[in-house]
Amino acid sequence: MDDYKNISDNIENKEMANRMLNANLSGDTVILVGKCTISYEGRSWKYLEPGVRSVIIKPSGAMVVNSSHRVKPENWQPEGSSITIDTNEDEELIVEALNSGESLQARFLNIIDCIHYEHSDDRNSSVEGKESDIHNHIIKNPEIIENGFTVLEHEKQTEAGDIDIYGVDNESNRVIVEVKRRKATLDSVSQLNRYMESSVQSSRGIVAAPDITDSAERLLSDDGYEFIQIETPKLVT
Amino acid sequence: MDDYKNISDNIENKEMANRMLNANLSGDTVILVGKCTISYEGRSWKYLEPGVRSVIIKPSGAMVVNSSHRVKPENWQPEGSSITIDTNEDEELIVEALNSGESLQARFLNIIDCIHYEHSDDRNSSVEGKESDIHNHIIKNPEIIENGFTVLEHEKQTEAGDIDIYGVDNESNRVIVEVKRRKATLDSVSQLNRYMESSVQSSRGIVAAPDITDSAERLLSDDGYEFIQIETPKLVT
DNA sequence: CCATAGAGCTAGTCA
DNA sequence: TGACTAGGTCTATGG
Numbered sequence: 001m002d003d004y005k006n007i008s009d010n011i012e013n014k015e016m017a018n019r020m021l022n023a024n025l026s027g028d029t030v031i032l033v034g035k036c037t038i039s040y041e042g043r044s045w046k047y048l049e050p051g052v053r054s055v056i057i058k059p060s061g062a063m064v065v066n067s068s069h070r071v072k073p074e075n076w077q078p079e080g081s082s083i084t085i086d087t088n089e090d091e092e093l094i095v096e097a098l099n100s101g102e103s104l105q106a107r108f109l110n111i112i113d114c115i116h117y118e119h120s121d122d123r124n125s126s127v128e129g130k131e132s133d134i135h136n137h138i139i140k141n142p143e144i145i146e147n148g149f150t151v152l153e154h155e156k157q158t159e160a161g162d163i164d165i166y167g168v169d170n171e172s173n174r175v176i177v178e179v180k181r182r183k184a185t186l187d188s189v190s191q192l193n194r195y196m197e198s199s200v201q202s203s204r205g206i207v208a209a210p211d212i213t214d215s216a217e218r219l220l221s222d223d224g225y226e227f228i229q230i231e232t233p234k235l236v237t
Numbered sequence: 238m239d240d241y242k243n244i245s246d247n248i249e250n251k252e253m254a255n256r257m258l259n260a261n262l263s264g265d266t267v268i269l270v271g272k273c274t275i276s277y278e279g280r281s282w283k284y285l286e287p288g289v290r291s292v293i294i295k296p297s298g299a300m301v302v303n304s305s306h307r308v309k310p311e312n313w314q315p316e317g318s319s320i321t322i323d324t325n326e327d328e329e330l331i332v333e334a335l336n337s338g339e340s341l342q343a344r345f346l347n348i349i350d351c352i353h354y355e356h357s358d359d360r361n362s363s364v365e366g367k368e369s370d371i372h373n374h375i376i377k378n379p380e381i382i383e384n385g386f387t388v389l390e391h392e393k394q395t396e397a398g399d400i401d402i403y404g405v406d407n408e409s410n411r412v413i414v415e416v417k418r419r420k421a422t423l424d425s426v427s428q429l430n431r432y433m434e435s436s437v438q439s440s441r442g443i444v445a446a447p448d449i450t451d452s453a454e455r456l457l458s459d460d461g462y463e464f465i466q467i468e469t470p471k472l473v474t
Numbered sequence: 475c476c477a478t479a480g481a482g483c484t485a486g487t488c489a
Numbered sequence: 490t491g492a493c494t495a496g497g498t499c500t501a502t503g504g
Contacts, residue, residue, distance in 0.1 A: 033354050042473050043482040044366035051357025060306035068356040069297035071315055072499060076308045101473040115350045117270050119305040120288025129281035159452055161423055161493060186398050190427040215396055236279050236338040280497040309484060
């Protein structure tokens with residue numbers, strides 16, 4: 001174990017800014033902890049008074065101001081942002097990320113810690129148990145929907161968006177299926193309704209999900225559509 | 238500037254685990270950097286092979302495994318999770334967060350850095366320029382919708398969800414308004430349609446937004462509803 | 475606790 | 490680039 005990557009000791013802010021920028025440019029992730037103000041201006045705006053926070057600057061150009069309590073950041077700037085790290089006339093460390101006319105700036109009044117490290121590339125990792133997995137499961141096992149059901153198209157494009165599963169039942173009725181991996185909601189019914197009212201031929205509309213809210217089920221049935229309960233791969237609901 | 242909060246130097250993992258747990262319990266945020274594996278099991282599941290990552294443990298019980306490049310975490314556990322920090326039989330540091338039958342575990346093969354600090358309370362901070370601000374703006378200035386428009390109800394409840402603005406025009410037509418702070422989409426139209434088909438009396442449906450996508454505008458007009466362009470407080474679109 | 479809807483949604487995909 | 494949708498959505502709010 002070593003601590004050579006901690007660059008917060010006994011150096012001027014200007015020098016620290018240079019090292020952080022170099023670290024960022026060379027592919028390292030930088031984490032900065034200290035008392036700072038945060039200013040975001042863009043689609044919305046948010047200003048945070050001086051307070052102790054941690055800020056992460058990623059080599060992708062993403063910048064994250066961590067929340068004190070939540071999972072979601074207090075502020076952020078996405079991948080691809082233009083990062084600058086420098087000092088201002090008061091020798092304060094300024095980290096800024098610009099992207100598409102939006103700006104996020106952290107101004108540090110002091111610095112408690114500053115570390116950098118080469119983060120492993122997790123770009124190809126992915127979660128399992130997605131809705132598309134359920135689509136594939138239905139395509140391979142169409143009887144999950146009902147006996148005699150045949151899938152005609154997956155992600156069928158319409159002017160009202162893409163239909164999850166388009167098929168035909170054993171009485172030759174065209175069927176539109178909206179799949180949800182979790183409990184279906186009013187939104188799910190609206191989505192189905194939107195496809196049903198598109199120019200795509202259909203006589204039956206189905207929401208396929210492990211569960212459905214009461215109000216969604218009422219709306220669904222008022223609209224003349226059906227709910228089909230399906231098993232979805234999950235450990236908890 | 239000091240580094241006394243870096244507890245990664247020259248101590249055993251067991252001792253470090255104790256200090257981290259104490260820091261967490263006493264209200265500090267802990268950041269741990271090192272080679273680790275990550276296992277999440279719950280609504281979905283994801284396993285990350287050994288790699289260098291940073292993990293944040295917040296006193297609220299939130300745990301975050303940072304992504305290498307994105308803003309969103311690679312894995313996480315929400316506020317209110319039960320945190321354990323300990324070593325296993327191989328003396329590896331294990332951080333685990335349990336919540337509602339879901340689990341997230343980080344197993345550290347080595348540790349590059351471990352810091353903790355008292356994060357300022359940003360619980361009361363909030364972004365400005367929200368949709369509710371626009372609602373209030375319309376309530377105070379109903380002519381934004383059109384001359385003679387009068388607001389009857391805000392967030393009117395229906396069995397199909399809540400109507401943003403419910404009002405009446407100068408010809409006594411009941412009007413349902415769905416407000417969006419950004420470009421309206423197919424979803425916005427579906428939402429309006431859902432309210433229009435509810436039991437609430439209405440003869441006009443309006444989407445009020447700064448812009449609308451082409452397909453959403455077509456769907457809107459096919460359904461016999463209207464788009465009204467409004468100014469929204471923003472610096473960029 | 476469930477249900478609903480916004481979010482600087484983010485991120486991915488496909489035209 | 491724009492549009493559309495899923496997401497372990499998260500998070501806030503109201504019943």
